[in-house]
Amino acid sequence: MTLKEFILSRVQMFFVLVTLILFGSAVYGEIIAPEQELFYYHLFSPIIIAGACILPTCVTYFKKEPTPRQYIIRQIVELLLIELVVMLLVSPPPKYNGSELKFYLSIGIMVGIIFIVILLLFMYIKYIQAVKLTEQLKILQATK
C-alpha cells in the first residue's frame, strides 16, 4: 500500500467511524442517561473523536510488506491506542449515576465493538474485491 492509498483508506475510515460513533453514542446514551439533554455543539463530538482515533491508526502503515504476526501485533497496538485516546476524550455525563469505572469499562467495550465492526467491514470489502477479481480472471481465461 502506498502512502497515498493509506491516506485515502484513513479518510474512508474516518467517515465510517463518525457514523459508528454517532450510532454507538445514541444507543449507549439511551441506556445510561436517557434524560440527558444535548446541545448543538455535542454534534461535533463524533467528528472530534473519529478524527482523534484516526491518528493512532497510522501505526498500521507499513512501507515494507509485514508478516502476518507483525500485522496482528500492530492491529492490537492500534486498538489499545484508540482505547487510550477515547478514554482521554470522553467523560461521564452529568446525569450519570453509576460508577466511573463501570462507565469507562463500558466505553472500552463499545470502542472494541466498533473496532471489530470496522475490521469486519473492511474484510467484507476485500472479499467483494476478491470475488470481482475471480470473475475478471474467468473472463480472461475464457478469452484465450
Next chain:
Amino acid sequence: MTFKQSIDMQTKITKIDKSKPEMIEIQCHTLSEEVQEIVAFVKSRQGQLSCVSDEKIYEVSVSDILYIETVDNKSFVYTLNNVYETKQRLYELEEMLKEKRFLRISKSMLLNLMKVSSIKPALNSRFMAELISGEQVVITRKYASDLKKALKGGMV
C-alpha cells in the same frame, strides 16, 4: 534481454517462400551460455521453456506451468506433476512470458493466470491465489495492484 559484448554475431534474415517451413539456425563456435540463452528465448517465444530435472533437459510447455519461483537465486518451474529448474532469471522470464499471461505476484514468484481457479482475500491488502492443483500462493500487497490492473484491462 542483454548479452555480453564478447558476442560478435552477425544476423542474417532471409525471406522464404510460404511453402517452406520457417526456421532459426545459429552458427556458433561453441555452445556457450549466451547461445543457450538465445535458444531459450526463442523457445519461450514458441511456448516452450528449457528446464532441467534429474540432470535431464526437458522442453516444458509454457501452458503447463503453474508458477515459477526463485529460491536462493535459482529459478524453479512448477507444473502439475513436476518441479524443474531453469537457468533463466525471474526478471528474464517475466519479460519473456508476460504475453503468455504470466504475472509477477511477489518478489520471487511469477504466476500463470490461466492456472488460477480463484482469488481469495488475505491479511493486510494481500490476496491468495488458489491454483487448479489446489495449491495456494500469496499475491503480495505490492503486486496486488498490478493484478487488479491486469485483470481490469484484460491484460495482453
